[in-house]
Structure formats: C-alpha cells, structure tokens
Amino acid sequence: MSPAEENAVRTSARNGWLLSAPALVLLALAAAGPLLIVAVYSFLSPGQYGNVVWDFSLEGWRSILYTKDIFSEEYLLADAHLTIFWRSVWLALTTTVITFLVGFPTAWFIATRPAASRPIWLFLITIPFWTNLLIRTFAINEIIRTEGLLNQLLLGLGLIGEPLQILYTDTAVLIGMTYVYLPLMVLPLFAAIDRFDMRLLEAGYDLYAGRWQVLRRVILPIVRPGIVAGSILVFVPALGAYVTPRVLGGGKNMMIGNFIELQFGQGRNWPLGAALSMTLLLIVTTALLFYVRSMNRDGGEGGNG
Amino acid sequence: MKKPLAIIALLMASTGLANAEGVLQLYNWGNYTSPELLAKFEAETGIKVTVTDYDSNDTALAKIEAGGHGFDLVVPSANYVLIFAEKGLIQELDLSKIPNHKNIAPEWMNVEYDPGRKWSIPWQWGTTGIGVNTKVYSGDINTSAIWLDPPPELQGKVNVTPEMNDVIALATMYAGGEPCSEDPEILKKVRDLLVAAKPHWMSMDYGMEDKMATGDVPASVYWNGAIMRARLKNPDIAYGYPKEGYIVWMDQVTLLKDAQNVEEAYKFLNFIADPENAAMISAFARYANGIAGSDAFMPEDMKGAPEIVVPEELKAAGHFLPACSPKAQEYITAIWTELQK
Amino acid sequence: MAERRFVTSRLPGFATVAILAFVALYLPIFTLVSFSFNGGRAVNQWEGFSLHWYGVAWANTAVQDATIRSLFIAVMAALISTLVATMAAVGTTRRRRFTGQTFIYAMINQPLMVPEIVTAVALLIFFAAIKVATGYQGLGYLILAHSAFCVPFAYLPIRARLEGMDLSLETAAADLYATPWHTFRRITLPLMAPGIIAGAMLAFVISLDDVVITEFVKSGGQDTLPTYMLGQLRRGVTPEVNAISTMLLGLTVVMLTAFFLLTRNRD
Numbered sequence: 001m002s003p004a005e006e007n008a009v010r011t012s013a014r015n016g017w018l019l020s021a022p023a024l025v026l027l028a029l030a031a032a033g034p035l036l037i038v039a040v041y042s043f044l045s046p047g048q049y050g051n052v053v054w055d056f057s058l059e060g061w062r063s064i065l066y067t068k069d070i071f072s073e074e075y076l077l078a079d080a081h082l083t084i085f086w087r088s089v090w091l092a093l094t095t096t097v098i099t100f101l102v103g104f105p106t107a108w109f110i111a112t113r114p115a116a117s118r119p120i121w122l123f124l125i126t127i128p129f130w131t132n133l134l135i136r137t138f139a140i141n142e143i144i145r146t147e148g149l150l151n152q153l154l155l156g157l158g159l160i161g162e163p164l165q166i167l168y169t170d171t172a173v174l175i176g177m178t179y180v181y182l183p184l185m186v187l188p189l190f191a192a193i194d195r196f197d198m199r200l201l202e203a204g205y206d207l208y209a210g211r212w213q214v215l216r217r218v219i220l221p222i223v224r225p226g227i228v229a230g231s232i233l234v235f236v237p238a239l240g241a242y243v244t245p246r247v248l249g250g251g252k253n254m255m256i257g258n259f260i261e262l263q264f265g266q267g268r269n270w271p272l273g274a275a276l277s278m279t280l281l282l283i284v285t286t287a288l289l290f291y292v293r294s295m296n297r298d299g300g301e302g303g304n305g
Numbered sequence: 306m307k308k309p310l311a312i313i314a315l316l317m318a319s320t321g322l323a324n325a326e327g328v329l330q331l332y333n334w335g336n337y338t339s340p341e342l343l344a345k346f347e348a349e350t351g352i353k354v355t356v357t358d359y360d361s362n363d364t365a366l367a368k369i370e371a372g373g374h375g376f377d378l379v380v381p382s383a384n385y386v387l388i389f390a391e392k393g394l395i396q397e398l399d400l401s402k403i404p405n406h407k408n409i410a411p412e413w414m415n416v417e418y419d420p421g422r423k424w425s426i427p428w429q430w431g432t433t434g435i436g437v438n439t440k441v442y443s444g445d446i447n448t449s450a451i452w453l454d455p456p457p458e459l460q461g462k463v464n465v466t467p468e469m470n471d472v473i474a475l476a477t478m479y480a481g482g483e484p485c486s487e488d489p490e491i492l493k494k495v496r497d498l499l500v501a502a503k504p505h506w507m508s509m510d511y512g513m514e515d516k517m518a519t520g521d522v523p524a525s526v527y528w529n530g531a532i533m534r535a536r537l538k539n540p541d542i543a544y545g546y547p548k549e550g551y552i553v554w555m556d557q558v559t560l561l562k563d564a565q566n567v568e569e570a571y572k573f574l575n576f577i578a579d580p581e582n583a584a585m586i587s588a589f590a591r592y593a594n595g596i597a598g599s600d601a602f603m604p605e606d607m608k609g610a611p612e613i614v615v616p617e618e619l620k621a622a623g624h625f626l627p628a629c630s631p632k633a634q635e636y637i638t639a640i641w642t643e644l645q646k
Numbered sequence: 647m648a649e650r651r652f653v654t655s656r657l658p659g660f661a662t663v664a665i666l667a668f669v670a671l672y673l674p675i676f677t678l679v680s681f682s683f684n685g686g687r688a689v690n691q692w693e694g695f696s697l698h699w700y701g702v703a704w705a706n707t708a709v710q711d712a713t714i715r716s717l718f719i720a721v722m723a724a725l726i727s728t729l730v731a732t733m734a735a736v737g738t739t740r741r742r743r744f745t746g747q748t749f750i751y752a753m754i755n756q757p758l759m760v761p762e763i764v765t766a767v768a769l770l771i772f773f774a775a776i777k778v779a780t781g782y783q784g785l786g787y788l789i790l791a792h793s794a795f796c797v798p799f800a801y802l803p804i805r806a807r808l809e810g811m812d813l814s815l816e817t818a819a820a821d822l823y824a825t826p827w828h829t830f831r832r833i834t835l836p837l838m839a840p841g842i843i844a845g846a847m848l849a850f851v852i853s854l855d856d857v858v859i860t861e862f863v864k865s866g867g868q869d870t871l872p873t874y875m876l877g878q879l880r881r882g883v884t885p886e887v888n889a890i891s892t893m894l895l896g897l898t899v900v901m902l903t904a905f906f907l908l909t910r911n912r913d
Contacts, residue, residue: 016737019737019738035765038764048631049391133855143674191840225805240761251510262641265363335877358878534882
C-alpha cells in the first residue's frame, strides 16, 4: 500500500467514526450505557420488595437454567423457562417468514407504481400505525372473535360450517404480530427494491430465464440487504413482544418479554430478570454478528468503494 | 416561526411549572380519579391537580424508589403501604392538618397495615371475587370451584384475571391454606389445582366489564366494581364471594417523603376524607370508599348493591392480602411461571 | 433511476397479495372508525350512530394533552434519530472496512436486541439519578430515550438503500470539481431520500407506539396516549380512544393530502 493510499484509508476510517459519533453518543447515553446497570444487577441479590441488594451472587444466572424444586429443594432443569424461550423464538421466526411472504410482494408492488404515486402507497402502509398499538390490537380482536367480521364473512361465503375459534390461540398471536410488524418489513424492502435497476430483469428474460429463475437469481440477491434489514426489524421486536400475546393470545402463555417483565414486576426478582435480559442480548447479538459477517462475505461487497 | 418554538418551550417546561404554587402532582392508578372531583377541588382551593397514571403497584414502587419523579401523592394498595413506609418513601401524616380524619369509618381506621391511619387516607376498597353470567350457569356462585373446577357448562369459557398475587392467594385459600403460605404440601396442591384447571380457561385477560356484559365471557375472576358495571348493562351478571376465601383490598392515598407541594397535599387529603367528596370518588370508579357518612351522597344504583354490600354470612371469608415473605414470593412466582409456561 | 418496463417488472400474483395486504391493514382501522360513532357505551356492541364519544373526547383534557404530548415526542424523536442515523449510515457504508465498524453496527442495533422492559428499568435508574442531581424533570428525558431506541429503525432502511447505490454519479460530480459537500447535497442525498423517508416514518411510528420505556421514564404530568391507555387497560378502555384515534387518522390524511398537493404544484 502506498503512503497516499494508506492515508486515504485512514481518512476514510476517521470520517466513518466522526459521522457515526452523534449516533453513538446518543445510544451510549440513553440505551447501551444504562444497560451496564442491568449487567451489574444480574450479579446481585434480589431485594425483599423488588430492586437489588448489593451482595454479589450468581443465583440470577443459575436460575435461568436451574430452579429449586418447591418440594424436594433440589435443583432441576427449568423446563418452564426453556418452554417459554422456545415458544418465543418459534413465534418470532414464523412471524418473520409470514411478514416476508406478504411484505415482499407488497413492497414490489409499491416500487413498481409510477413514481408520482409511490409515496402515496408508502404512506398507506404506515397510516394504520398512527393509531395506538393497543387500539389496533383491540380492533383485530373485534375482527377475529367468534362473532367477528372474519367468521361472518367466511360463513357467508360458505367456506366454513361453523365459526372458527381463532381468538386466544397462537394463530391469533401470529395474525396480530404479522399485522403489527408488516411495515417494518415492507419499508426496508421497498428502499432496497426501489433502487433496483429494472433493466436487469430484461437482461434476465433476454437470456431465457423463467420468472422464478429471475426472481431467485436476479431479484433476491440484489434486494438482500433489504431482506436482512426487514428480518432483523421484525424478528427482534417480535421476540420481545408483550402486548399482542397478552391481548390476542389471551395471556395464558408467556413469551420472553412477559417473563422478564414478571421478574421486574410482581415476581420481584430483578437479578433473574437482568440475567434473562443479558442472555437474550447475547443470543440476539451472536445471531446478528453471524448474519452481518455472512452478508459481508458474499455479495455485500458490492457497495464498498 | 416563533410559535412552534414557544410551544416547544412550553412543553419542555411543563413539569417545571408544576412546582409553582397552587399545584399538586397525584400519581394514581389509570382511569381511577374522578375529573369532577378534581374540578371541585380546584374551584374550592385554586389548586390544580395533575394526575399521572400507573398500572401496577410494582411500577409505582420502582419509580418512586428511583427518585426524581416529582410526585406528591401516591395511592398504593394495602400491603404496599407497609413497603413504602419501610423503605422510607412516604411520611407520617400530621393529623392536625386533616380535620376530616375523624370521618374515616371505624372498620377502616385500625387496619393492620396502618393502625390509627397515621400514614394513609382511604381512597377506595373492593373485593376480588367471581363474576358469573347466570343465564349460562345457575348453580352456586359463591365458590372458587367455578374457575378451579369448572362445571361442564363453563368449561373452556372461564377468564382469570392476570394478577399473580390475587390468583395464587385465591387458589391457596381454596386448597385450605392462608395467603402467602410457605407450606410445601399446600403449595403443591395449589400448583396441581391450577395446572389442572388451566385447560378449562378461555383467557387470562382484563377488560371483562364489556366482555361479560356482551356475553362473550360467561365467568371470570374479577373485581367487584367492574362486575357491577357489567351488571348495570346486563342484568344476568352476578357477583360471587367465594366461601373458601376471597380477597379484600384497599387503595389509599399516602404523602411522599420528597413531596414538593406538602400544604396542597394536606388540603387534598382533607378534601377526600369529606363524605360528599368521597362519594364522588366512588361514583366514578364504582367502588366503595372508607369514609363514614358517604352513603347518603352515593349514586342510587350503588346504594345496597350486592357487589358492594358483602352478605353477612360471607364476611368472614374475606382476607386482606398481606405482604408476602421473600420465600413465599419465590414460590408464588415459580407456580405462576409453571402455570403460564 | 431506471425506467419502469411494463411487462418485465410484473411478477404473477404479487399485485393480488399486495392488494389483499392493504385490505387487511385497513380492516381493523375501518372497525375502530365505525365504533367511534357507536352510540352505546360498550366497545364491542353496535348501538346506533352517534357523535357521543367525540363529545366525551373533546371534554377530556387528559386525553388531549396526552395525544399532543405523544405527537410532539414522536416528531422530535423522528427528527433526531433520522439525522444521526443518516450520518451513521453514510459513515458506515460504501467505504473500506475499518476497525470498529462491527462495533458501531452492534451499538446502533443494540436497542433492538433488548426487550423494552430491560431498557426501561435501566433508564429509570439512570435518569432518576440525573433528575435528582440536576432538578430538571422535563420532557427532554423522554425525547432522548425515544430518539435512542428509534435510531436502529431509522438506520436500517437508510443503510439498505445506501448499500450498492450506484457510485458513478458521485464520481462524475467529483470529476467535475464539485466539493464533497456539494456532491453530497445534490447527488447522494436525493438518491438516499427514499431510505431516509422510510426511516423517519418508521421512527415516528415506533415512538408513537412506545409504552413500557415511556411508563418508566415519565415524570409527573407526562402521560402519553399509550401510557394513558395502559393505565386504562385494567379498568376497561372507554370508546373515546376510538374517537381520538379517528380524529388523529383524519388529521394525518388531511396533512398528507395537503403535503402532496403542495409538492405537486411546486414541481
């Protein structure tokens, strides 16, 4: 590397840091920094009525996997905790897949409208989200309940013989989460598709590729950053979802978010809540880094000058 | 250009203003404070009350303990008064500044968590029992068997309110124990009871006032005031007091140690201990208050309502929820986690 | 930008799915708008047309204050987070990889990785200490907290847009002796615009919906619409929130229509 090149690299890195600095300061102050408190709390003892006592303890971490049996006083694998973790991951993954299956065609549809009307469609996606999450969830509740619009429609069309019990099931939670997180998938996808050069499609078809091949070989690789961004934006908040499982799932089964909230609230075990949060953070960080690395390795280089 | 800036400045300063004279910061449960009551208070004293909502005792406790909240008065439930006092978050009241203190009903004067009412002034009290649609189920409603061992016509249709301490306490009493029990035999029974009953439940949710009134939910573990509001819309709804044990609770107003508007706070405490004003509190949220003589000012439909007047023979089954020991709390959380996994 | 070719960009079934998605998005909205005109007190039983709940909402200053406060915080948070996210996106994409890039990426996405309740408790403890030390209890804390957790929502669409964006125009501008700032303003920024708009809209919507963090950070008299509703959840939600939501929707539609008409005339 010549000195001039080296210099250019250094300037580029310095500018990268400088430009990111305001975001980093903001996050260090109001998101990541205070999280250190949580990390510290996970090594303390629970106070009698919530909060913590400043005594070092690993009990919070141990309780994630092992719980003391009420009756035999021996430590057993905490299958309740694992069940809750597993259900959350499964629901969040399924939600991500469904939002992608619905969101990709929607984003494509918007991106292929005439330039003048595109922003209108884009706003149409977000307008429903100007209403409060709780109100929206209640409205979905109204639609899928036994005497709701959906059942009446399906009955009217003769598709079903008797009303479906959708409310208070995992299906209801999935419907609700798909609804809530759809824009988080559509908007990044749109941003990626919108800069997609439609001439590439022609080139593909000229080379006698079928529609499916064009979709798989031409479109998907290029809009991949959008898919990754959308999936992260949907998966992670879905993993910590709180309101939807409570209102549409009937609140009978917890997800991780509800479980952690329980420890900080009525459960009065802040160290366990803190340790659970750190565990979740570690899992998601690992998955994300893996994701980012694989993206940078193949295909992601396109934009790097 | 000036106007938006002025609005921003006003919004940013909104709490700065609140420390000026003639204001009061009340931290209370959501949808629990009668706007008419506040309007009357302001008209009489010139003090403007700002209400900020919370939705659980634990949230309120965590926020107040952290400090820098800016509140003057908070309304904890019975067992939490002790916790607030023990942590030094509330101050003992100067009763000479509350002449209406004498109006507190005798049965609410010497409660175990605040003998002589030196720390708190009653706001409202109620019970946690069972609401039933008598069109769907016509048997005995004064039993927890309705939700712990549902009759065939209610199976798969019961709602249980997602209040951990209330639900476990009700189940413990049904199993023959005391709330906050640490007896492993009892707790084992409680766990098995709940786990066996759960498949018969439809949901664990709030909002039963509407869902019971419309008939969507035929039975629910719930609060008396909400069930009464449901009955006023649908006469088929009835409220049951489980004879195995039900929960009596009370929320009361306490004065925070770092309150900035102490004089205003005393005026408010005295104001709500007046029978006519206490009746306004009840008329809004539909729960009884602990002030003697307020009956005369109560709305007609609340006088002698079966949800408020506890039947004589069931009075003994009512229990206050004590503040559980850390050990008992650990058991309760473990059972709850097992139940909701 | 590429010209749209009418046949090649069509994928079978996509339009149908998209239209169905839009219908599904608006179905619940339609329900809540119609129930805001319900005469009865129940949330879920139709009892005839009435403007009753609009009257109730109009008289309820607590709800109005909460709504205005929510909108104000959301606008501020969207502005701040989009600004810093745009800068960070420019700083972390389309340049040679540098040490710490992964760290920056992880920092920016950090708010996404933690359930809200955790950030909420952490912020409660941290901000309470500052509140006690400085005596300032204003809306600044809420705006700061909202801006922070909105950053990843603004950043990801902008980054997705920037990645692989054609460099040739910028190189051409530089070749024509345009200053870097000029190139950025005239070339890069307009090209990034869809990503920035998408990011800002996401940030706005996310801020508007936040409950848990707001509940823990707010000081006296700082209820937002979501925390107001959370407080009502236990005791039952009154239909006046439907009326408020409908008015908010109406306002949105009017504002957006005005925005489009104005921008169209200018072009």
